[in-house]
Amino acid sequence: MRTLVRRILAVAAALLLVPVTAPQAAQAATTKRLTGLQWNVSGGWKYQTGGATTLMINTLFDAIMSRNPIPDFVALNEVCQSQYSALITKLQATDWPADETNFARFQATRNAEAGPDNPDVCQGNPVGIALFSRQPLGAAIRIPLEPNPAFDKDEIRHLLCAPTTTMTVKYCVTHITPTPFGTAGKAQLEQVLGHVEQFEAAGETVLVAGDFNGTPSWPEFDVWYHPSVDTTANSGNTGNWREMDDADPYCLGYGEGTTKATTGSPCGTGTKIDMIFFPNDRLAGQHSGDSLPLSTCGSELCSDHRIVWGWADLSID
Template identity: 35%
Template sequence: MRSIKRAAAAAALALAAVFASGGAAPAGAAGTTTTETYTVWHWNVSGHKINGGLATTGMVAAAVGSIKSQDPSPDFVSFNEICYAQYKEIRDQLNSAPNAWTQATNYARFSATHQPDPAAPPGTGICKGQEFGNALFSKAQLRSSQTFILPADYTQAEADSGAYHEDRSMLCAQLEDQQSMKFCTTHITTANRRLPDPVNSAKINTQQLGAVRDILKGFTDNGESYLVAGDFNAEPDMSRMGSLMTTHTELDSTDSRCLNYGEWTAIDNPAINDPDTGLAPCAANEGNPKIDLILARTDKLADPAQGFTADSKSIPATCTIDRETQQLCSDHRVLIGTATITLPVFTTLPGDVTPPAAG
């Protein structure tokens, strides 16, 4: 298990890697820019809690079917709370006939936030003894990727005692043919306590959001563009989102029924799933919060006023653990967003590394 000190050290190294080249002009940039339109598909799939770590509940089929059926087809796909077996099955199906979503060979990344307990009997525990975490996929070929560890939302004593904990992180990958463009996914903690000092420290969810902000600023300082999706466990208008929302736009923020907020994405009220109930989509009216977000840096939007859009979809109710009783496949809805992004034209970034094979 990762200790607090190790997590903090990893976070520091990750941030150092981002900022190391922040002042250097990317090779070949020469002030030239272009615009590209990208579509992002995101889902927190509750891979363990609702789907039991299985790839056979119907969740994988629902996810792959949704991705392949979208028009326009997504350029990027993001998953939170996914088990490794589910990730592998989705990875393989997205690249397989019929109707393959991608022809790329290096298009998938997985980053574990919780490791299996080596002392547990095989096939038991979280994800039936597999890794649990975040994943991203790209329709186009990927180059390098990085996992940035966020401030720990557990104490060393809790880790030592065997209490469940996650190493919250942000996973980012760079496109091979557009090396000035990155896509990221993250899952921020639900914890609202103060760590490491229970009195004087900032709340840990605020710390993690601040770390995400700083990592993204490093990309901007390095001349890069990006989109980031994930379960932020914070609504767009919450104060702790302020450090991100001052420089970013959430792609569903122009929803005509809930301006600057968007449709809800996570269930607090299980009686409401269908977005076409006739009720207003705001959490204040429906009791279900908007915590899954797709963020673009506002000054990189080709048209900051209307060059983006997003929508959330009903949760499929076709999943089953016992092969008999159908249930909702997750407690979150799929969020799909499109944005036209301005990005610099260059072929080589400072510090480029050989990309790993698809994980």
């Protein structure tokens, strides 16, 4: 019996000497202020000549470099591939990109075609959407959207995304088809929402910008905006997303207009169709947005869209 007791005590003593490994703690989330800039440059329809492209690129470059905070992410619509390349070259001469060989992605949405209203779109080069990032980028994700036969006769709309390689952040840009009678491209909006929410569910923090060709007050956006956005200009929301300018007292819940229109919003001001969305459940502080005055290229407007930009304090895993 004493021998058995000694053995039990010996085993117990040995167990006390075995180090206990604590469960590995989950990586703590960090809060980072991410800044985005969005512009439909209308480059596919005008300013195709070299000199005019230089005017537009200089305007865009100045807008990027003069923001405070400076954008982490830039999204463009209707940009000529040649203009995209010109902006890459201009940004490479600065310290804006952390990796000057890997900070931009382009997706053609239509090939340049001659026509009575656009005799030489983009000088024979493709036109599409583009994104730029201060952080190096991973492989592009290119998702065609369901076409609207009445409007997308020679164009395939896309969602273009790319992850950063230095943090769990993914940037996306899109351009939704315009539709008549005050309704947005519902099928395309649902597709985009489904994909960005999949990215979020996988643990990424997503910013998605673009020309949505619909306004925040339209019912198609109720599944986007978070219920905390509940104002006269934007109510009935059930989603998990905020827009960087939705807290602007200019038109609370809606934001400033982004086109050259001076009416059309619930607040009696300009129509808002260009937006930068971020997930509400990642919000870890404040957010803000702004719509800049219409940009001029020489004596003409560069575009009938305004440059929009904003920032948000977001929790990043």
